[in-house]
Amino acid sequence: MIDTLRPSPDVLVSHLHDETVLLHMGSKRYFHLNDSGQRIWQLLESGVQPSSLAERMQQEFDVAPEVAREGVSALLTSLQTLGLLEPALVA
């Protein structure tokens, strides 16, 4: 079993051209992700492990490894704190 993160079932997602709008049905709070945040969310939706996100972002957005790591870490923390992502165990 692997510890991972997945979108909360309480979250509605609307992907637009270059951003994503997230709505938490419980709190009724909503958020928007810019293009890089949108990409991280899409990767999580497709089952990519959080530990692989920084490397994928480094490649796709042509940023330094530490910038990618810090950015991904900060976003994942925020998304968990807001209840938009939740821990999950996958086989």
Place this chain on the structure above:
Amino acid sequence: MVLGFAITGHCNLRCPHCIRDDVVRVQELEPELIERVLDDAIALWPGALRVSLTGGEPLIHRRFDDIITSIATRGLSYSFVSNAWHLKRIVPLLAKYPAAGIRLSLSGADEVVHDAERGTGSYRRVLMGVALLTRLRIPASLSIVIDRRTRHQIREAANLAESMGCARIHFILPQPVPGSVIRDTDLAPEEWWPVAREVRALAQEPGHATVIQLDYGAPFDGPEIPCDTFGLHRTYVDARGRLSTCCQLSEYGNNETDVVADLHDTTLALAWPTYVDRLREQQRISAPMSACARTEAASLPRRGSAAIELPVLASNVVTIAESDPFDALPCIRCARATGKMEWLEAYPNSTWHAARSRIPSHLDPVLA
């Protein structure tokens, strides 16, 4: 002046409380007619024109983009009402030509009540619609009909609008329709008063960022203010391109007494004098009985022997107002006066059955 267009007659939903007689038959207003009417209206009310779109469901018009482009490129602000099902699809259009405001319809303040009326997923579409509009910086409002299903949800609806950051929430006391009568979800006329008081009290509470509004048609506590239509601040073109005396009466009650002119055959400017005449007649025949008596009283000399008669008339005012349960309900009076409540003849058990006659029979002696 607010120029309203019902750009579709049809809708993708089948809400039993909908006031339109037929939302199944596909009916679209031609963009070319809209453009012509817009140009007429700009000439009639230069610099003072806003456009409001409704339906049916306006977003399912196949040329919605063309219509918005026509409005926006003429420098006019616009707003519309929607059930939000197709809002995401038009986000790029709204980003290009932002609406002045968009009103999304609720049939319940929570997912269970709303979706029971509008289908699974409807509530989530509305809430996501608010989020998308806010992202676009377009003021989003909610509106909710208050009937037996939602009577207990007034505060919950206001809290929802507040928590979503909506500009406004509108509370609507809906006109009865066959669908609502059959399933017995109409509030009785006398139940409209406590609803109105509750909404008004809620609106007075401090600390709301969202404006709480009781829509026109609810009973007035004090002097009645004419609606925007009677005040010549609003006019309306139905989904068949006809100038109508009221959006609330259009396609309601299975008669077309609201229709003034087909704008395929004439211009707005040419039809306007007839429209105003019809409106004034409609206003006259739907005036509250209590107001008629007041007018009568006011026209009497105030000195001499007439002074003795005034208290008598004043007591009549009370008697008449109390004897007509619909006297304080302006939209119901209007619908009744134009024969649009006659369908209630077939529903003797409805609490609105007494509104079926054009002139309340028990008032005839007084009127005579």
